[in-house]
Amino acid sequence: MIAIVSCRTLTKTYVQGTLEVPAVRSVDLDIEPGDFATLAGPSGSGKTTLLNMIGGLDRPTSGEVSVDGVSLTKLDKNALADIRLHKIGFVFQTYSLVPVLSAEENVEFILRLLDVPVRERRTRAREVLRQVGLAGMEDRRPARLSGGQQQRVAVARALGPKPAIVLADEPTANLDSKTAEELIGLMSNLNTVSGITFLIATHDSRVIAHSRRHIEMTDGRITLDERRNNAVAA
Amino acid sequence: MLFALAWRNLWRQPRRTLLSLASIVFTGALLVFMLSFQIGVYGQMKESALKLFDGYAQMQVPGYADDPDLRRSLTDPAGLKSAALAIPGVDAAAARVNAFAILSHGERSFGSAIVGVDPTSEPLVSKLAASITTGRYLNAADSDTIVLGQTLARNLKAAVGDKLTLLGSGMDGSVATDVLTVVGIYDSGIPELDRSVAEIPLSRAQETFSIGPRATTVALAGPSLSAFQNAVPALGNVSRVRGLILKEWSDLEPEVRDSITLKYVTSAMLYVTLVVVVTFIILNTLLMSVLERTREFGVLLAIGMRPSVIGQMVWLELVLLASAGAILAILIGGALALYFEGHGIMYGDLGKVTAQYGLPSRLYPEFSALSALIGPGALFVAISLGGIVPYLHVRRLEAASAMRAA
Structure with a gap:
């Protein structure tokens, strides 16, 4: 099976003054299509940095990373933006919606960037919002949605362009337990039913309990990468 | 969508936008009125000086x-x-x-x-x-x-x-x-x-x-100096074919011409200063709003919006603000100028003195396309050009570091 994400000896070192701080050290990792993988580890273990490099948000110091067969290492800013737009969906820790756009417009916005025709993008936006359980709330702006609902819009926005993979960075960190459970259930269900690939950086044991592949990082290195058959069902 | 986004972004902080808009409108309207006033008064000065003895x-x-x-x-x-x-x-x-x-x-x-x-x-x-x-x-x-x-x-x-x-x-x-x-x-x-x-x-x-x-x-x-100006080319021809020359108003009253030129130059310096100050105020405000939104821009970059498109959006916000301000300035300044063009401006006891020297006791602004467009136009151009600063700032943003911004 061809990996959606492939990292080879991926390394990131931050330079702070004269000090070199390694964040990710020579990581090799493949994410397969249909994976519902969690990336866990203590703070500073490098999971967000790794996620950012996979998402083309940050550049590796050395090594290779490719997404859906495209190497990101030598791409310029605009080409990386295009890769993110076409192949990667993002869900962030904080509710990262455009505050002046409604839920539907937030989803539509990314489709607009992809030049999807107006009727098609409206239909698609409504479809994914229904998928994440927000039918009837299309016209609400983020300020009129709860935290959980905003994260659902963020998931809908990530799913809108039908990406190769959704990268989520601590998506439940700001949610209460019930809402967090609902969001995890939603993502897990999307993975099971629609085959959407997820890579989720998280501390949250509830998220980890749902994962069918669990990766642990410590000090910038992968210390555990296991496939699990006992994940909580969606 | 970019237009709608830019417009809505402007109204996120309505008070700030209204204050920025007010400073453009006030300055623009002042420039429209002052230029109309100057054009009108200098026209009257020329007319009075020429009508007294020289002719047009x-x-x-x-x-x-x-x-x-x-x-x-x-x-x-x-x-x-x-x-x-x-x-x-x-x-x-x-x-x-x-x-x-x-x-x-x-x-x-x-x-x-x-x-x-x-x-x-x-x-x-x-x-x-x-x-x-x-x-x-x-x-x-x-x-x-x-x-x-x-x-x-x-x-x-x-x-x-x-x-x-x-x-x-x-x-x-x-x-x-x-x-x-x-x-x-x-x-x-x-x-x-x-x-x-x-x-x-x-x-x-x-x-x-x-x-x-x-x-x-x-x-x-002629009936007025401006109407007479239309006849000048034909008068020039009439003179030329007879081996004569036509001395126009600026040749007949060089002191008036020089005095008006000097007044326009000194006024222009004041107007340019006003435009520059207002431009800096607006740019400062927009730059503040851009810095406040750094994290949001990081998210937009992350979801695949190109840096140049985000820069264009920010620039568009400025252009929209400047356009709205310039249009309102033309309307308000023009309305003021037109009102006083009809009613004139009395200037108290000074009127008696100027009347003695051939100037009317009321001064009349002269609203024209030039006086309407030059001030607000300069503001629009200056603010729009200034937009290159936030545009370049946004273009330089890196998604990951922008998202880490507070």
Whole structure:
């Protein structure tokens, strides 16, 4: 099976003054299509940095990373933006919606960037919002949605362009337990039913309990990468 | 979508946007009104200065202005008048003989500019006839009469009814002498005129200075200076084909021209300063709003929006703000200018003083496309160009570091 994400000896070192701080050290990792993988580890273990490099948000110091067969290492800013737009969906820790756009417009916005025709993008936006359980709330702006609902819009926005993979960075960190459970259930269900690939950086044991592949990082290195058959069902 | 996004972004902080908008509108409206006011008042200044004596333009023999010799005179002033009056925009033409002579009264003698004028057509190009304070102006039946400026009359100790002796030289080099009766004394408010200019009937001047049917200049006027300006090219042609030149208002009143130019230059410096200050205020505000949204821009970059597109969005916010401000400024400033263009602006006791010098007691702004567009246009261009700063700032953002911003 061809990996959606492939990292080879991926390394990131931050330079702070004269000090070199390694964040990710020579990581090799493949994410397969249909994976519902969690990336866990203590703070500073490098999971967000790794996620950012996979998402083309940050550049590796050395090594290779490719997404859906495209190497990101030598791409310029605009080409990386295009890769993110076409192949990667993002869900962030904080509710990262455009505050002046409604839920539907937030989803539509990314489709607009992809030049999807107006009727098609409206239909698609409504479809994914229904998928994440927000039918009837299309016209609400983020300020009129709860935290959980905003994260659902963020998931809908990530799913809108039908990406190769959704990268989520601590998506439940700001949610209460019930809402967090609902969001995890939603993502897990999307993975099971629609085959959407997820890579989720998280501390949250509830998220980890749902994962069918669990990766642990410590000090910038992968210390555990296991496939699990006992994940909580969606 | 970019347009809608930029517009909505502007109204995220309505108070801040309204304040920014207000500063553009206030400055723009002030510029519209001030420019309309200046154009109107300077127009009145020109009109007043020209109407008092010179006329809007004069036809002369080349070189006459530099060396006003009677031999440099027009051979067919009547034909010139007819040709000029046939041009639309010209409604008055008056032939003049300008000469220099010594006027004597009793034991007093003073050098004077003697102007031979046609008493019928002269009042149509010059307001000197209306400036008579004692006696009367020349009339068509007059022969040996003269009107004097009040300073000249005082210097000569001459009053209405007194006889003056004129001594000069004719075009042919002969001695020009005459005895003239003072019929009127004028007060133009222009010291130079009041001190030196005396007017006598045109026919008398032609006879006294042995100039025959000639004249030294033909002074022209129209319904207004702006209407007259349309006739200038045709008048230029009429002059050129006769080997003459047309002296326009700026040649006739170089002091007025220079004074107006100086006022425009000093005002322009003030206006440019205003535009620059307002531009910096607006840019500062927008840059603040951009810095506040760094994290959001990081997210937009992360989801695949190109940095240049985000930069365009920010630039568009500025352009929208500047456009709205400029349009409102034109509307408000224009409404003010148009109101006062109709009603005029009184300026208290100063009005009495300016009226004495030929300026009306009310000043009227003149609203035009130029006065409407130049100020708000400059603001729009300056603010829009300034948008390059936030644009470049946004273009330099990196998604990951932008998302880490507080």
